[in-house]
Amino acid sequence: xxCRETLGLRFMQKLKPERCWFxxxxxxxxRFLWAQPEIQTQPQEIFSPQPLEADTCVSxxxxxxxxxxxxxVHASMLRSHLHLNLYFLTNLVSQYSSLGSISYAYxxxxxxxxxxxxxxxxxxxxxxxxAQYHRSILLYSQMLExxxxxxxxxxxxxxxxxxxxxxxxxxxxxxxxxxxxxxxxDVFVCNSLIVMYGKCESYELSRQVFDRMPERxxxxxxxxxxxxxxxxxxxxxxSLFWRMLREDIKPERATILNVMxxxxxxxxxxxxxxxxxxxxxxxxxxxxxxxxxxxxxxxRIDLARSIFDGISNKDLVTWASMIDxxxxxxxxxxxxxxxxxxxxxxxxxxxxxLLSVIQACSVLxxxxxxxxxHGITILTGGFFNxxxxxxxxxxxxYVKCGSLTYARKVFDRMQNRNIITWSTMISGYGMHGLGxxxxxxxxxxxxxxxxxxxxxxxxxxxxxxxGLVAEGWECFNSMVRDFGVTPRTEHYACMVDLLxxxxxxxxxxxxxxxxxxxxxxxxxGTLLGACRIHSNIDLxxxxxxxxxxxxxxxxxxxxxxxxxxxxxxxxxEAHKIRTLMTNRxxxxxSGHTIIEIxxxxxxxxxGDMSHPxxxxxxxxxxxxxxxxxxxxxxxxxxxxxxxxEEETKERMLxxxxxxxxxxxxxxxxxxxSVIRIRKNLRICGDCHTATxxxxxxxxxxxxxxxxxxxxxxxxxxxxxxxxx
DNA sequence: TTAGGGTTAG
Numbered sequence: 001x002x003c004r005e006t007l008g009l010r011f012m013q014k015l016k017p018e019r020c021w022f023x024x025x026x027x028x029x030x031r032f033l034w035a036q037p038e039i040q041t042q043p044q045e046i047f048s049p050q051p052l053e054a055d056t057c058v059s060x061x062x063x064x065x066x067x068x069x070x071x072x073v074h075a076s077m078l079r080s081h082l083h084l085n086l087y088f089l090t091n092l093v094s095q096y097s098s099l100g101s102i103s104y105a106y107x108x109x110x111x112x113x114x115x116x117x118x119x120x121x122x123x124x125x126x127x128x129x130x131a132q133y134h135r136s137i138l139l140y141s142q143m144l145e146x147x148x149x150x151x152x153x154x155x156x157x158x159x160x161x162x163x164x165x166x167x168x169x170x171x172x173x174x175x176x177x178x179x180x181x182x183x184x185x186d187v188f189v190c191n192s193l194i195v196m197y198g199k200c201e202s203y204e205l206s207r208q209v210f211d212r213m214p215e216r217x218x219x220x221x222x223x224x225x226x227x228x229x230x231x232x233x234x235x236x237x238x239s240l241f242w243r244m245l246r247e248d249i250k251p252e253r254a255t256i257l258n259v260m261x262x263x264x265x266x267x268x269x270x271x272x273x274x275x276x277x278x279x280x281x282x283x284x285x286x287x288x289x290x291x292x293x294x295x296x297x298x299x300r301i302d303l304a305r306s307i308f309d310g311i312s313n314k315d316l317v318t319w320a321s322m323i324d325x326x327x328x329x330x331x332x333x334x335x336x337x338x339x340x341x342x343x344x345x346x347x348x349x350x351x352x353x354l355l356s357v358i359q360a361c362s363v364l365x366x367x368x369x370x371x372x373x374h375g376i377t378i379l380t381g382g383f384f385n386x387x388x389x390x391x392x393x394x395x396x397x398y399v400k401c402g403s404l405t406y407a408r409k410v411f412d413r414m415q416n417r418n419i420i421t422w423s424t425m426i427s428g429y430g431m432h433g434l435g436x437x438x439x440x441x442x443x444x445x446x447x448x449x450x451x452x453x454x455x456x457x458x459x460x461x462x463x464x465x466x467g468l469v470a471e472g473w474e475c476f477n478s479m480v481r482d483f484g485v486t487p488r489t490e491h492y493a494c495m496v497d498l499l500x501x502x503x504x505x506x507x508x509x510x511x512x513x514x515x516x517x518x519x520x521x522x523x524x525g526t527l528l529g530a531c532r533i534h535s536n537i538d539l540x541x542x543x544x545x546x547x548x549x550x551x552x553x554x555x556x557x558x559x560x561x562x563x564x565x566x567x568x569x570x571x572x573e574a575h576k577i578r579t580l581m582t583n584r585x586x587x588x589x590s591g592h593t594i595i596e597i598x599x600x601x602x603x604x605x606x607g608d609m610s611h612p613x614x615x616x617x618x619x620x621x622x623x624x625x626x627x628x629x630x631x632x633x634x635x636x637x638x639x640x641x642x643x644x645e646e647e648t649k650e651r652m653l654x655x656x657x658x659x660x661x662x663x664x665x666x667x668x669x670x671x672x673s674v675i676r677i678r679k680n681l682r683i684c685g686d687c688h689t690a691t692x693x694x695x696x697x698x699x700x701x702x703x704x705x706x707x708x709x710x711x712x713x714x715x716x717x718x719x720x721x722x723x724x
Numbered sequence: 725t726t727a728g729g730g731t732t733a734g
Contacts, residue, residue, distance in 0.1 A: 058727075090727050121728045156729045191730040222731045254732040261733075290733035320734040352734050 097126030133161040163196035198227025237262035296325030324356040335360035351386035399428030427458035435466020460494035500530020521551035593657035628693035658687040
């Protein structure tokens with residue numbers, strides 16, 4: 001151990017020279033470098049073929065560790081008629097339930113016809129433990145209907161079920177019952193209410209319950225801190241944690257884990273780690289895993305990795321945390337690499353790990369990686385829960401990798417689909433410009449699932465991308481009328497987009513002015529985008545005035561307005577906007593294009609000369625540009641804002657990252673294969689024109705994903721119909 | 725007979 005600590009010390013010093021004060025004042029995360037494995041003991045099996053004596057009955061039931069053994073005890077109870085005793089029967093129901101035989105537990109419970117709240121509580125808990133939340137709520141309602149009084153034990157189970165279902169309305173009703181039956185001062189009931197309101201995004205109510213509690217336990221503090229982290233009240237969570245310590249309440253493991261989820265600053269993370277160590281959690285693997293995630297969230301992916309490397313017996317959460325940390329830090333290759341390493345150690349991924357790696361793959365938009373991860377989800381499908389979420393994520397992944405065919409295959413093969421599955425597929429069609437398919441699927445969905453606000457965003461955006469104005473209006477009008485879904489700003493933005501793209505700019509403006517809620521930057525930004533498509537400078541100036549105040553830190557707004565000026569030849573105004581952007585300290589996001597060839601990912605920036613094939617790429621680029629020029633290509637120099645000669649402007653367009661990546665694809669992939677590229681920003685207008693012609697002269701299909709949608713280039717045309 | 729409860733990292 002001594003030797004390993006020395007190694008760890010060197011590693012930390014190597015990571016960050018300013019941390020050389022270690023070990024006199026070690027970095028708090030250093031205490032988490034090595035976890036101790038926990039030793040588990042196996043319980044003994046108890047079998048009882050003999051008739052039972054009453055005094056041994058309960059202890060035997062409790063010792064059963066398998067369904068088989070509890071059935072044997074049950075058989076003995078039947079022989080001794082002990083099952084007629086409610087106390088023994090309740091024990092039996094509880095044991096069946098905890099061993100996973102919920103249906104057996106329920107049939108025993110039903111046969112008792114008891115009005116004793118005790119056995120009802122056991123059964124309600126059984127349903128909650130087996131994630132059958134609706135059934136537990138139903139049982140609670142039946143209990144009330146039969147006039148059986150719920151007690152202080154009943155409420156925590158029912159409230160927990162409301163929390164899992166995010167059923168705020170029923171949660172409020174149960175809270176009323178809590179008051180009516182006089183349990184609103186019970187610490188367990190209050191703690192449950194804090195969690196439930198936290199999960200239902202009603203932090204104010206969580207806090208109200210917490211503040212009004214006559215007495216609080218450490219769990220009360222842990223739960224309110226958890227409610228803070230769930231509702232983005234991280235500062236409040238931290239300040240409650242420090243208040244709790246000032247009140248001399250000793251934190252538990254859950255307190256530390258919950259407060260770690262609140263930290264977003266390295267200094268806070270360091271302070272929490274010190275408290276964790278002081279309270280004896282320096283060898284707790286759960287705390288190590290949480291600390292790993294905390295430092296990653298604070299932007300210290302290096303410290304997260306050193307904690308990860310220091311954990312000798314990595315569990316699934318350790319791996320998943322690090323994979324997710326890389327995925328969140330926009331380091332998809334590292335995330336995927338770690339996932340492969342985890343698989344090589346024969347550790348089966350669960351749904352959370354798969355969802356993290358799927359997210360990394362969708363950032364990369366790599367079809368090969370997507371296919372490989374999809375294969376793993378099929379192979380391990382029987383071993384993890386939440387299959388539905390993983391399959392929906394796989395659909396989204398294929399959509400983002402440009403393959404609607406595979407996305408639809410996964411969709412069609414699914415045994416169950418929820419609203420997320422349908423919305424993912426509908427928005428997938430929309431992103432690829434297939435509005436009619438999206439619209440048909442939306443209508444198909446309505447017969448099995450009620451659309452929610454996200455499903456409406458998916459269909460409205462699909463309609464706008466495909467120019468389906470009448471269908472868009474029909475969907476929008478049906479929101480409140482048929483489904484009781486109140487439009488939010490994102491729905492209004494979709495409608496503005498729908499009208500704006502169709503050239504109905506005045507109608508779009510009038511629509512915004514009649515909005516019953518305040519239009520946000522998203523709504524105005526959409527109208528500005530429409531102004532660019534239809535070169536309406538007057539309206540653009542009016543919109544931009546609002547937008548540059550409303551969303552002054554968004555570089556995209558400045559770039560869009562300056563492009564509108566530039567495309568109308570107003571170079572001075574274009575430069576003025578760029579200067580305003582610089583003066584306000586807003587930095588332009590630099591563009592890059594990614595292409596994957598033979599399982600390797602290549603990134604190109606504008607004028608990139610870093611690739612070993614640079615000479616070949618540029619000579620091929622010249623050749624391709626000559627070919628498309630013969631097809632009528634003229635460079636659209638409005639997309640270059642630099643004050644340089646016309647010829648230089650042309651050259652600057654030639655070396656845009658999109659063109660470099662496409663040429664690299666032409667050089668290095670099979671002549672029949674589809675070239676798939678991904679741009680981090682919106683595709684440049686000149687590159688869009690050039691790519692259409694490249695697809696024609698080279699007879700290659702090119703699929704480009706940009707920040708907003710997909711473009712399928714084939715035989716000189718694009719699926720977006722030149723509106724994007 | 726005294727069986728049943730709240731928090732917990734990704």
